[in-house]
Amino acid sequence: MKIVIPVDEKTLESKVCVSFGRTPYFLIYDVETKESIFIDNSAAASTGGAGIKAAQIIVDNKADVLLTPRLGENAAEVLKPAEIKIYKTITGSAKDNIDAFIDGKLPLLDEFHAGFHGHGGN
């Protein structure tokens, strides 16, 4: 099973990035092999639709699970048909969140925010 997390830095100790679509990197963690891969998020610099493109990258990397603090509704639309399960992260490092997920302590993320699309947002 492959877990994907948006991260600020290319380490397991990195914080989880507050933005899914515009995170600089994704950590892909393989639960079976315990292998970590960091990929650049080519969607980060998008003019628009970063969430859609980032979600496409997640799907193309054959992720099973996404751990993220929040997610836009367009990205959710992409991940839904790909049957990727989405869980909400807690405070702490990427590693803390992987451990919490494996222990079944992360809640499912089921509320998705509307797109900002140039209207600001926080």
Added chain:
Amino acid sequence: MRIAVLSGKGGTGKTLVSVNLAAAAKASTYIDCDVEEPNGHLFFKPEGVQVEEISVKIPKVDHELCNGCRKCVEFCSFNALAYIKNKLIVFDDVCHSCGGCILVCPESALTEKAKVIGKIKKGVSGEVAVWTGVLNTGEATGIPIIKKLLNADNPQGDQLIFIDCPPGSACIVMESIKDADYCVLVAEPTLFAVHNLRMVYELVKLFNKPFGVVLNKCLDEENPAEKFCFENNIMILCRIPFDNELGTLNSNAEIAVNKDKKYRDMFSSLLKTVLREVQHETTTNP
């Protein structure tokens, strides 16, 4: 003759100035290009309003023909397309209607379909033709509505046209001032306003438009916007005082020009100054 009224930020008085200029000019056309929040109609209360829906072309997928090559997904600068589980998904709200995906599709799996993004309302208020653009909430851009508003046949074509622009200096403002003969920049006496005035100042210079500034909400104390005009040799067309009476009229959606002679005189004088400037401009830079 087309006179565009713009400002870097919202709330400086674009609508106050453009509505009152049109009312002072009497036989004229007022065009509200602030399609995200048009409010000029609140003042004019136009009658006989005719509504026309405005639509753009967005892609429609034929899933039978799509072979999943993803050329369209890679092409789209706005990421309006995704290819998930052997199926192409189009995000209508993210699409900017460039038509590129349809051009790059080697399988002709994409065709165009119309999507309504807003409307244009045309009515009359006394001698003023009042045209309003309305963009539906959540749409990517109001530019198609502005294009339609500014390119429409105008039965009063030889009369004065006042364009109430959207705030800011982005594409939507460029579209609104593109064919203007003169630009009126409205600014408040705050540092924030100067920052935004500088943005529209650079914009009108880039577009090589003749322009002048209206200083609104003027107080007795120092006016940073006025200072900016002095420093950059920008013509000050008019100083509108910070005036409770004018503010109250405006808040009640009254047209000040029609309510009080002193405001009629003020905006008539501004109109005269603007017309003189345009005349001067066409003589010196034909």
